[in-house]
Each structure stands twice: as structure tokens, then as C-alpha cells.
Amino acid sequence: MKKIILLITLLFIAANSFAQDNNTIKGTVMNDADDKLLENVNIVNLNQVKGTTTNEKGEFAIKAAVNDTLFFSYLGFKSIRVRVTNDWLKFGDIKVKMTELGIALEEVVIRPVQLTGYVEIDAKLIPIYDNYRYRISGLNSGYEGGSNQPGAVSKVLSSIFNPADFLYNVFGKRPRQMKKLRKMKDDDEIRNLLQSKFDRETLMAVLQLERADIDEILNKCSYSKDFIRTANDLQILDAISGCYEEYKVLNRDK
Structure with a gap:
């Protein structure tokens, strides 16, 4: 009984x-x-x-x-x-x-590109951003080239010679936070939220990371300064998640 x-x-x-x-x-x-x-x-x-x-x-x-x-x-x-x-x-x-925030806007000076009407000259005046994401066949890791990423080649070589150790320095010390990446990607409400945000605030709260930590992860995963500065939070989530999936595959085979 x-x-x-x-x-x-x-x-x-x-x-x-x-x-x-x-x-x-x-x-x-x-x-x-x-x-x-x-x-x-x-x-x-x-x-x-x-x-x-x-x-x-x-x-x-x-x-x-x-x-x-x-x-x-x-x-x-x-x-x-x-x-x-x-x-x-x-x-x-x-x-x-x-509580509503009081936002003081700083003065912004807009400097338009002064075009001359001559194609040969104007083509040199207009800024061109040439950051491209590259992948090597047979290697999961990628890198982003461009003038703002002078260390791209050295990072790729590092990942080729010792990819698991290279990515372990990025993710190995953050296992609990990184497990939330897939949950974030699978939740439509969170994805819609991140698509319209650029402040990294929600990512920082969920992953328990500082802004500097997120920038460091993206930098070590060979993303350019332009991408880190201008991407929306959903793009940042996908970038970190993609790099983390590569780390898990490489770490499993180590």
C-alpha cells in the first residue's frame, strides 16, 4: 500500500x-x-x-x-x-x-559624391565595396576578402592546417550559450525580430555575450569589418550559427 x-x-x-x-x-x-x-x-x-x-x-x-x-x-x-x-x-x-529613452541625435554631415558626367572619372569617384565570402572545396570554413580584411589569407591558412583547434578557440569555451543558436534559428518570432534589428541587444541577452564577444567571434570566423558593422541581427545569427556548425563537425572528427 x-x-x-x-x-x-x-x-x-x-x-x-x-x-x-x-x-x-x-x-x-x-x-x-x-x-x-x-x-x-x-x-x-x-x-x-x-x-x-x-x-x-x-x-x-x-x-x-x-x-x-x-x-x-x-x-x-x-x-x-x-x-x-x-x-x-x-x-x-x-x-x-x-521606460522611454531620451535620445540625443548628433549632427550628421552628409557628403554626397560630386559627379562630373564623365564615366571614366565618375567610376573612380564612386566607392566600391568588394567584400566577398569565399569557400574552399573540401573545407567547410570560409573567409571574406576585401580591403578591410587584410588577414583573410592567414586566417584561412590557420583553419586549413588546424581547423578544429582554430575554431575551438572561438566556441570551445561557450558550449552552453552556443546550444541556444539552433533554438533561435528555429523560432520564427525570434527570426522576424532579429531581421529588423541592428543593435545586437537580443543576441547578447539570449547568448549571454557582450557586444565585443560577438564581434570577436565573427572576426575569428573571418567576417569583414564591413559585415560586422552593417549586418542585421538575423544575418549575424546565421553567420555565428554557420561557423558553429563547422566547429561541431570538425571537433567530432578530431
Whole structure:
């Protein structure tokens, strides 16, 4: 009889834990200054790597468990992190208030290209960016050439002679963060969010990296300074993910 009671208790605990991991929590996002409802606020569960956005009423719903951290970001507002608590799950909707940022724009001087009308001369005046991504047959690793990437050849040679060790220096010390890459790529909401962002903020929050760390990874994976500076966050995600997949293949065969 005691064994039956113990078994039922264990099953109840397991079922309760499973239910907690699959709760859909709801809330409303507002402007802290005037309680105005905020539409299209981006919300990412940093633990489960799931994303969503608020509707026209500022409402959202997302899968989360107790102690998961939700990351809220919205253009012109300070990003915040909110921890999911038992009270949130118990009482339902919660109001999340975001603070608007004061952005001081610096003076920008636009210097247009002065064309002469002569093709031979104008062709030399117009700047040309020639950063191309190259791949070598039989080698997964690639490199990006161009005037801003003078070390491309040496990086490629390093990856040819010792590719697994070369990439281990980039990813070997970050196994937990890198495991989230595939989850980010598989979530349509997060991909849509990253496609319109250039600040690396969401990538930094999910991967637990600093901006300098992301730049270092891309640099060691032979991406040019132009790409690192101008690519949107989705392109950055795909670049890091592609390089990480190469590392896993090479490390497996090592």
C-alpha cells in the first residue's frame, strides 16, 4: 500500500512539474509615463528561447515556467528583464511598464559624391565595396576578402592546417550559450525580430555575450569589418550559427 501511495505521489509531482514547464503566461505592456498600451513590443523567453510580440492592445502570451526570464525590447524604450514568479502563474495577467529613452541625435554631415558626367572619372569617384565570402572545396570554413580584411589569407591558412583547434578557440569555451543558436534559428518570432534589428541587444541577452564577444567571434570566423558593422541581427545569427556548425563537425572528427 505504501508503495502505491509513493508511486502516486511521484507521478503527481512529475505531472505538476511538467505542467509548470508548459504554462502559457499572459500580460500587458504599457508606457510607464502615461500608461499607453505598446504594440509590437518584442518579448523573448531567455531560458526556453521562445519569442512573441504584443498585439494592438499591448497584450502578449508566451510559454514560460517559474524562474524563467523574459526579455522585453522596443524601439525608443529601455529594454528590461522580468522574472516569472509563482504569483504570475497563480493570478494571471500582469502589467509590464517600459521606460522611454531620451535620445540625443548628433549632427550628421552628409557628403554626397560630386559627379562630373564623365564615366571614366565618375567610376573612380564612386566607392566600391568588394567584400566577398569565399569557400574552399573540401573545407567547410570560409573567409571574406576585401580591403578591410587584410588577414583573410592567414586566417584561412590557420583553419586549413588546424581547423578544429582554430575554431575551438572561438566556441570551445561557450558550449552552453552556443546550444541556444539552433533554438533561435528555429523560432520564427525570434527570426522576424532579429531581421529588423541592428543593435545586437537580443543576441547578447539570449547568448549571454557582450557586444565585443560577438564581434570577436565573427572576426575569428573571418567576417569583414564591413559585415560586422552593417549586418542585421538575423544575418549575424546565421553567420555565428554557420561557423558553429563547422566547429561541431570538425571537433567530432578530431
